[in-house]
Amino acid sequence: MTAFLANYHTHTTLCDGTDTPAAMAEAAYAKGFAALGFSGHMDPAVHMDWEEYRDAIGALRERWMGRMDVLTGVELDQCRPRDAVPGAEYVIGSTHFIPLPDGGLGCVDHTFEDARRVCAEYFGGDWYRMAAAYYEAEAQVYERTRCDIIGHFDLITRFNHEHPCFDEEDPRYLRPAMDALEILARTGAVFEVNCGAYNRGRRRDFYPARPLLKRLRELSAPVCLSSDAHCAALLDGGFADAAEAMRACGFREIAVWKHDGPAGQVVRTAVRL
Numbered sequence: 001m002t003a004f005l006a007n008y009h010t011h012t013t014l015c016d017g018t019d020t021p022a023a024m025a026e027a028a029y030a031k032g033f034a035a036l037g038f039s040g041h042m043d044p045a046v047h048m049d050w051e052e053y054r055d056a057i058g059a060l061r062e063r064w065m066g067r068m069d070v071l072t073g074v075e076l077d078q079c080r081p082r083d084a085v086p087g088a089e090y091v092i093g094s095t096h097f098i099p100l101p102d103g104g105l106g107c108v109d110h111t112f113e114d115a116r117r118v119c120a121e122y123f124g125g126d127w128y129r130m131a132a133a134y135y136e137a138e139a140q141v142y143e144r145t146r147c148d149i150i151g152h153f154d155l156i157t158r159f160n161h162e163h164p165c166f167d168e169e170d171p172r173y174l175r176p177a178m179d180a181l182e183i184l185a186r187t188g189a190v191f192e193v194n195c196g197a198y199n200r201g202r203r204r205d206f207y208p209a210r211p212l213l214k215r216l217r218e219l220s221a222p223v224c225l226s227s228d229a230h231c232a233a234l235l236d237g238g239f240a241d242a243a244e245a246m247r248a249c250g251f252r253e254i255a256v257w258k259h260d261g262p263a264g265q266v267v268r269t270a271v272r273l
């Protein structure tokens, strides 16, 4: 399917996943993975004991060495500078929250009721205004987290399939999204094509949706393939369909990471899609 099967967006029982890191690694190896990157959450809603996590994944790396490369990543959100996670080998930068005028944070992906309440209370019930605020925060995700990977770029659409609230083709939605996309494309960070919501039947498309993915191709932005797995069964969920969608948009390669640097550090390279 891809020349180098890997996933770098992986959650476990150490944050909000349902399988242990060891079980995830076993399953990845059984599926023929060449590399597995863990990306526990460190954000205002889900917060791990960083040292416990880093040590657990480091021990797994030792156990699997020579058979499958195991990497210690992290998924950062608000106010978590890279210094807060010493030893992280790569960072996924994600926006799950919109900063609110009263200093609070409005979660966009927890429940539809939550998102609707935030929209009603802070954006006068106007989903386009809320989406614009989301993309304003998303445009800063690289500055906030110094990420290697831009996570689920258009997460604001999380409930829009089950509960249609805005038209994803409307310029009021697309313009702020495209603006954020172009700002982030200039950083050189890799955009993930995230199968998480697709796998759980929440969306018919991946993050980012097709029009955004096509624009990324025009901008020659690098992309990678992510399952955003919260359980072992979905580690490679959606990969074949997502790879086909990426090829249809003109992508011919994806970014991968492995311990291949001169001092054994993680380096990014590209493989054929």
Ligand SMILES: [Zn+2]
Residues within 6 Å of the ligand: 075, 094, 096, 151, 152
């Ligand atoms: Zn996320």
Ligand SMILES: [Zn+2]
Residues within 6 Å of the ligand: 009, 011, 075, 228
């Ligand atoms: Zn995630």
